[in-house]
Amino acid sequence: MDFSEINIPILIASLIVTATPLILAALGELIAEKSGVLNLGVEGMMIIGAVSGFIIGVETGSALLGIIGSAVGGALLSFLFAFIVLVMKANQVASGLALTIFGLGIAALLGHPYTGIAPPQFQSFSLPVLEDIPIIGVMFFQHDFVVYFSILASIATWYFLKYSRRGLVLRSIGENHDVAHSLGYKVIATRFGSILFGGALAGLGGGYLSLVRVPQWTEGMTAGAGWIALALVVFSGWHPFRLILGAYIFGGITILQLNLQAIGVNINIAILSMAPYLATIIALVIISVSRIQGNKGAPGSLGVSFVKVT
């Protein structure tokens, strides 16, 4: 065991890579939840994104098309959820679970022939000048465009929710759909859009896993990442920037744990592997304790079906 084998700048660079799919998926869920929909199917949408991105990437030989395909795949699956929850008014919790079960099945089915194949290489998208800064360059400026996209998307989401009129309408629908409806806003259409957006981002997160982070297709490869993304939304208090922070902390724990395994530290691998999940539980407890007086930030209509009375 040799701790000097752990290279801090590379550790930070890889924690950013680890956090990226989580940021994407959690950001999509944040928008859906802000519009009042609780979609517990993130895990299902992520794995569908992972498999569809991988297949398209391999078949076309283009990682970029693969990434786009993963977003489309995630959005397609979320369409199913949107229909069941918004049109058929089904229970959101149960439907989200169904989406996860269904997504895991479909992904396993589609991905089976692609096990063990290497996907097309993803071009890194280093930022000129900045990438040459010693240490910091390695840490922050030699990533691929999806990493930068996840940051930009967080900023855009924050701006959209806080300053744009559409964002205001979306929030108002999530706070109280009956009032929003009485003001003439389209509850179902807005939520449909939010769910699809959430699906696309979750798919993108999945695609990033299979095309960049791992990069390989294995059955069940998301391993709870979708659920952790859901926990991140709660952790963030529905705020995009705190979400990034949470994802990086989480990414740090995961990477550290993997590094410790790699250098053969004297802790059982199984116990190290528990760390990310235990950390998630602990984070949820901490955040709940600090917010015990009324859950500030949770949209008022979250998880409630909207039925128009005509």
Add this chain to the structure above:
Amino acid sequence: MFKLEPRVEFSPMISFLGPLFSIALTMIFGGILFFFLGVDPVAAIKMIFWDPLMSETFAEYSRPQILIKAAPLILIALGLSLGFKANIWNIGAEGQYIMGAIFGATFALSLYPSESVFIFPAMIIAGIIGGSIWAMIPAMLKVKFKVNEILVSLMLVYVAEQILALASLGFLRNPDGAGFPGSRNLNDYPSASNLELINGTGIHLGVLISLLMVIFFYILLFRHSLGFKIKLIGHSPKAYAFSGDSPNKMVVICLLVSGGLAGLAGLFEVAGPAGQITIDFNVGYGFTAIIVAFLGRLNPVGIFLAGIIMALTYVGGELTQFMLNLPAAAIQVFQGMLLFFLLSFDLFVNYKLKFLKD
């Protein structure tokens, strides 16, 4: 055009027809899926739903298998149904199932090779305790800190899986097993094994207990005030608080019962059909039981029937894998589809569809 109209009275007819329609639709859409996978849809559907019961070649093996697979599904789904009715979402039954098995097996193997009639009953208790402890973690976090039980119970599945790995590679590894992972086989330890009660039928103690539990839950839900309270809190936490009980009590009860039953199912499995703790001991009963609970419309009798049907798709699915080369995941998709149709049909349980002229 049509519109929705709330129902004036609860319709038992619709809640019975919903699952039937869903199964029919799943067969149709599943058939289409199988067709695209290059498998004869009619043959596949027949092999899933008919052959395990009636085929001369397979039934002898399949029928007991159906009971063996249905028992844990029913047991776990019954427990989950309480919470689902009350809007308390334990989705970590898979973890509780694992912990029940580990607790029971650890207890038994710590006494190995001494024999006593008390060992098996004590293992049952250990199994229940194992599952309950694992479910009490989300329960306590919810009661004390209002932490979301969905996420915590689910995270604990991954933790339980690691403990399972720890057990089968470490503290429970068979010392006479030539270094292979996995514990001693409990079927070779008479005091600790959950044997078939009637040879060749697949009926073990767990099957009997799950049947008894169906009756017990039926009475609990429809005749006892606790059942009513569960329904009340599920529909309106405010009305439940008004009636006078603490919501925390219900969180604890629902998670304790569902965890305990999942642990019990795990114990029967490890001492019986599985025989030993291995890395891949859990096969997803805890998740499939969620489908079973909904397919049974959270009604004990419904859950019993749903458990049998779901076990049928498992056994039939294995047959299609073996005979028609259908991928294993196809059955998972099939089950997911079923759940979707079912949830969609709930619309007609709560609302009437009214067609409008023009």
Add this chain to the structure above:
Amino acid sequence: MITASDKFLFQCKAISKSFPGVKANEDISLSVEKSQIHALLGENGAGKSTLVKIFYGLLQPDKGEMLLEDFQYQPKNPKNARSSGIGMVFQHFSLFEPLTVLENVLLGLDLQVNKTEVEQNVSKLSEVYGLEIKLSSFIGDLSAGERQRVEIIRALLQEPKLLIMDEPTSVLTPFEAENLFSTLRKLSDNGTSILYISHKLQEIAELCDTATVLRKGEVIGEYDPKLMSPKELGEIMVGQPLTTPNRPETEKRKEKLFSFSAEKVESETQFGVTLKNIDFEVSTSEILGIGGVAGNGQDELMQLLIGERIQNGVFIHFKNNDISQLNPRKRRGLGIAFGPEERLGHAAVSQLSLLENSLVTDPKNKFTDYSGFIKFETLHDYTKGVIEKFNVKTTGVKAVAGSLSGGNLQKFVVGREIEQRPILFIVNQPTWGVDALSATNIRESLVALANKGAGIILISQDLDELLEISNKVAFLSEGTLSKPIDTEEAVISEIGAIMGGLTEKEAI
């Protein structure tokens, strides 16, 4: 066809609208003149809300036509209505509590407007019409009167020709109501027509130029409220002579039954009310009225009375026993019954049958045996008894609570408690949103219960109701309860002053 006329701003003709099992509007015609304050009068369930929702584009009529100035008017949605020049202020505010005033105002505007422009317009409106408001406050922190101001400002920013006000004074203190009237008069002087929906006769006489009366979905006629007595107008509205129950007889009042005292109770929710200095007693055969505008601590007080919230520093005694720490079930066991304000989702559950709803409150464990099994026969007989005695119109004991009309469900919920023969009955807004006949029935049954010796705490926004049947009345204002005064000696102007609380003092 309706013909356009210079005189009228808005006309509707032969509007009909049905819901499953109800004809909400039947062949309704009415015309609003320019600059007129036109009252739409009718009791709860007469079809007023449905009609104005049609005017505002929230509902589509089954039949009939509308004309706005010279043009056919067929709003598909509220956006249409607003752009055509019709604005509306709802009874239940369409505001979002966690958002700011500015955000709420922006949500009510259809065009992409720039914020500074909105700010300027708002301050201009505030000045002209006396509608003061801070744009950065959160709606949740505002009083009902202030929230209504936000609604009005939002409607006025669109410069409507016709402003619809749905029961605007139901949430206001008398003082705030006076302010509202002067705002509305200024608007009408500046050329805006106002359709004023209400069932309060006094204020219609004071404010409106004309009144169209609706009953059971039909127009009964148009009247000049200044030429009629409120009682006459009221009888036209209800369709039968109005009776008033007598308050419980005083000589039966003997022993102290119940006392409540709390110095300060902080709210548990973000936008709740903190209770301060609450002190009162109730004797046998006495109705204590607790008045005041909703949202001044009624819900918080009710929670403490029921025992849904148990708090140190709150002292509750019942028949000389300290019950401060008891949960609702135990309080019921001693003979206290409760009727919360929300009929659906608190007192009763919409998706459960009446049978099951009887089981929600079971003070003496009548409906279960010693091991907790439900006694269905007893439950069935009891439920049937409540339905019959309290004249609840329903398809039977298995009907779900959500299928009953507001009045019938309220009769059921009150009946369910009264049939348990409570020694003390604590009830919040028992006649709110209930038709006049059911309301009278409920009041009579409360008086009858008190005459049998029970004490009653009646929390109500309806001042007439309180003066009618309570022996003593106290008022809640911003979480503080006034000293109870004897209703037999009460003077209306005095009550107005107490109700207004701080607002009134500031005014003087």
